[in-house]
Amino acid sequence: MSKEIKFNEETLALIHKIMARYPEGKHKSALLPILHIAQAEFDGWLSPATMDYVASILKIQSIEVYEVASFYSMYNLKPVGKCLLEVCRTSSCWVRGAEDVVKHLEKRLGIKEGETTADGMFTIKTVECLGSCGSAPMLQCGASYHENLTLEKVDTLIEGYRTEGKRKSYTDLDYKNTL
Amino acid sequence: MGKKLLLEHINVPGIETLEVYRQKGGYASVEKALKTMTPNDVVEEVKKSGLRGRGGAGFPTGMKWSFLFKPEGVERYLVCNADESEPGTFKDRFLMEHIPHSLIEGMITSSFALGAKTSYIYIRGEYFYVARILEKAIDEAYAAGLLGKNILGTDFSHDCYVQVGGGAYICGEETALLESLEGKRGNPRIKPPFPAIAGLYGCPTVVNNVETIATVCPIINMGGEEYAKIGIGRSTGTKLISASGHINKPGVYEIELGLPVEEFIYSEEYCGGIINGNKLKAVVAGGSSVPVLPAHLILKTEKGEPRLMSYESLSEGGFVSGSLIGSGGFIVYDETTSIVKNLYTFARFYHHESCGQCSPCREGTGWMEKILHRIVEGHGKPSDIDLLWDIQRKIEGNTICPLGDAAAWPVAAAIRHFRAEFEEYINHPEKIKDVKHYYSVNAISA
Numbered sequence: 001m002s003k004e005i006k007f008n009e010e011t012l013a014l015i016h017k018i019m020a021r022y023p024e025g026k027h028k029s030a031l032l033p034i035l036h037i038a039q040a041e042f043d044g045w046l047s048p049a050t051m052d053y054v055a056s057i058l059k060i061q062s063i064e065v066y067e068v069a070s071f072y073s074m075y076n077l078k079p080v081g082k083c084l085l086e087v088c089r090t091s092s093c094w095v096r097g098a099e100d101v102v103k104h105l106e107k108r109l110g111i112k113e114g115e116t117t118a119d120g121m122f123t124i125k126t127v128e129c130l131g132s133c134g135s136a137p138m139l140q141c142g143a144s145y146h147e148n149l150t151l152e153k154v155d156t157l158i159e160g161y162r163t164e165g166k167r168k169s170y171t172d173l174d175y176k177n178t179l
Numbered sequence: 180m181g182k183k184l185l186l187e188h189i190n191v192p193g194i195e196t197l198e199v200y201r202q203k204g205g206y207a208s209v210e211k212a213l214k215t216m217t218p219n220d221v222v223e224e225v226k227k228s229g230l231r232g233r234g235g236a237g238f239p240t241g242m243k244w245s246f247l248f249k250p251e252g253v254e255r256y257l258v259c260n261a262d263e264s265e266p267g268t269f270k271d272r273f274l275m276e277h278i279p280h281s282l283i284e285g286m287i288t289s290s291f292a293l294g295a296k297t298s299y300i301y302i303r304g305e306y307f308y309v310a311r312i313l314e315k316a317i318d319e320a321y322a323a324g325l326l327g328k329n330i331l332g333t334d335f336s337h338d339c340y341v342q343v344g345g346g347a348y349i350c351g352e353e354t355a356l357l358e359s360l361e362g363k364r365g366n367p368r369i370k371p372p373f374p375a376i377a378g379l380y381g382c383p384t385v386v387n388n389v390e391t392i393a394t395v396c397p398i399i400n401m402g403g404e405e406y407a408k409i410g411i412g413r414s415t416g417t418k419l420i421s422a423s424g425h426i427n428k429p430g431v432y433e434i435e436l437g438l439p440v441e442e443f444i445y446s447e448e449y450c451g452g453i454i455n456g457n458k459l460k461a462v463v464a465g466g467s468s469v470p471v472l473p474a475h476l477i478l479k480t481e482k483g484e485p486r487l488m489s490y491e492s493l494s495e496g497g498f499v500s501g502s503l504i505g506s507g508g509f510i511v512y513d514e515t516t517s518i519v520k521n522l523y524t525f526a527r528f529y530h531h532e533s534c535g536q537c538s539p540c541r542e543g544t545g546w547m548e549k550i551l552h553r554i555v556e557g558h559g560k561p562s563d564i565d566l567l568w569d570i571q572r573k574i575e576g577n578t579i580c581p582l583g584d585a586a587a588w589p590v591a592a593a594i595r596h597f598r599a600e601f602e603e604y605i606n607h608p609e610k611i612k613d614v615k616h617y618y619s620v621n622a623i624s625a
């Protein structure tokens with residue numbers, strides 16, 4: 001698995017484009033977007049080596065990257081499954097059955113919330129309000145919002161992801177033309 | 180049908196594209212402002228409109244703009260707050276997803292008013308797909324000469340960028356947002372100085388909510404005075420409300436301020452009543468941070484007058500019998516809901532989202548979550564209710580940013596209005612053991 005931690009030319013060009021959005025000397029502003037890209041490209045999480053690499057690109061101290069990566073909930077500091085299933089558990093989702101969604105996933109995948117399946121395919125995570133309260137209950141996987149869930153919908157979703165077998169990330173959606 | 184200013188064209192196919200948006204009169208405010216008005220004229224119109232910030236605090240937008248410090252030779256910035264993480268709130272997402280150009284148009288017109296050469300839209304990272312929609316809209320605007328150098332052949336040049344966050348509610352607080360935009364942890368700054376004096380990169384900055392900025396377009400088009408005729412009293416204009424919970428028709432609704440709450444909940448035009456014909460128990464009217472109100476107090480004020488969807492009416496009675504309009508996150512709970520368990524989801528949220536800089540907030544939110552957890556698990560003690568009350572009081576007003584207050588208020592209100600329910604949990608844990616107090620996932624969606 002130990003892929004070389006290095007962005008290709010195309011990604012580097014994108015990163016330089018992002019850095020150019022900020023005034024002279026303020027390129028550290030690009031840190032959050034770059035961490036999203038790094039996470040998408042290097043196995044879905046930010047290893048210390050990945051973070052050191054990002055620091056070298058921005059010419060900042062590694063500690064500046066660690067302290068940021070550890071503050072925000074979207075950055076994974078440990079490996080996760082290819083599909084990180086993030087189930088919202090806050091009020092509007094809770095009153096419409098979010099707990100059932102979590103229990104169903106746990107039963108179906110044979111793991112507990114916070115764990116990853118042995119084949120490295122799925123991780124279950126509970127998260128706070130994702131701005132989808134009017135279509136509760138919901139879960140997010142990569143960039144996709146799955147809303148108005150029923151247990152049948154959850155089953156179909158899991159099957160679909162398993163067949164596809166691909167890693168999902170927030171930046172799935174053709175981010176090279178986006179960020 | 181109530182007045183629609185932001186969502187008038189929501190059902191027009193292709194309204195997310197520049198072409199259709201312009202066919203429907205889009206970018207008229209940019210034409211009007213840049214070609215026929217001075218920046219100060221634009222500020223004056225916004226002042227006259229009485230528009231109040233739609234992000235939660237309700238501060239008059241025109242006044243905020245006129246506070247912006249304008250020293251010679253120093254950049255000024257407009258930053259759009261699209262962090263939208265207040266539980267119960269999803270209206271900004273809806274607007275950006277379906278009519279992205281309304282925000283871009285507002286960014287250009289507002290930046291002209293403020294003299295900002297550069298603006299940033301800071302959007303929560305989870306809305307990545309929405310960021311992509313905005314990027315597309317921005318690209319279209321550049322191609323049409325609405326962004327970039329010499330917009331529409333005028334002297335005004337402007338660049339607008341989208342910045343994605345990393346997942347943290349606190350980055351909705353404006354100074355935490357600025358820290359985050361600078362590539363740092365989202366720790367709120369001590370104020371003063373306010374962003375109007377020293378904001379992004381230490382430069383004068385205005386931070387406004389998505390809906391606030393989009394609303395600048397109709398204000399400029401119709402004129403501030405006309406806009407101020409819509410709504411009621413000092414609650415001028417229309418407001419986007421995110422409706423969720425136990426209602427038949429959850430979703431985003433544009434209402435004219437002053438609409439009776441009862442009509443909003445029960446009419447077919449809006450929420451369509453409570454699911455399964457159940458009884459209304461309580462409402463959180465403005466996002467998780469505002470006090471919950473029991474049915475009788477959300478429908479009528481303590482004086483017995485109908486409660487209206489407006490800044491003044493929702494706050495009538497103070498925190499004793501009133502609440503706040505906040506971000507417009509309207510969460511409805513029916514008679515089956517456990518207020519205590521629901522409060523626990525909020526307490527867990529605030530503990531999770533506290534940035535940890537101030538001890539009353541960091542420790543207090545943790546304690547409140549812990550105590551509520553033991554109560555819902557059936558291990559509560561009779562003294563826990565007073566303990567919770569005491570903790571929330573010690574947080575409120577003693578922190579750097581308002582997240583501490585936002586964590587305290589829901590706890591205080593739940594105890595104030597539903598104390599008997601806490602007592603029931605504590606005195607009869609055996610009764611609550613097998614009760615779910617929420618709907619099964621298939622019970623509603625089916």
Ligand SMILES: Cc1cc2nc3c(=O)[nH]c(=O)nc-3n(C[C@H](O)[C@H](O)[C@H](O)COP(=O)(O)O)c2cc1C
Pocket residue numbers: 231232233234235236237238240260261262263264265348349350351352353354386387388389391392580581582585
């Ligand atoms: C903890 C916290 C979270 C906030 N979250 C948001 C948010 O997600 N969106 C928003 O527009 N304002 C949010 N605010 C309010 C902002 O600090 C700020 O008042 C607002 O963006 C100003 O814009 P407005 O005047 O247009 O409302 C939050 C405030 C606090 C204290």
Ligand code: SF4
Pocket residue numbers: 349366367532533534535536537538540541578579580581582583
């Ligand atoms: S009140 Fe809470 S969130 Fe706000 S600065 Fe203090 S610790 Fe951070």
Ligand code: FES
Pocket residue numbers: 088089090091092093094128129130131132133134136138266267268
């Ligand atoms: S409460 Fe679940 S998305 Fe808002």
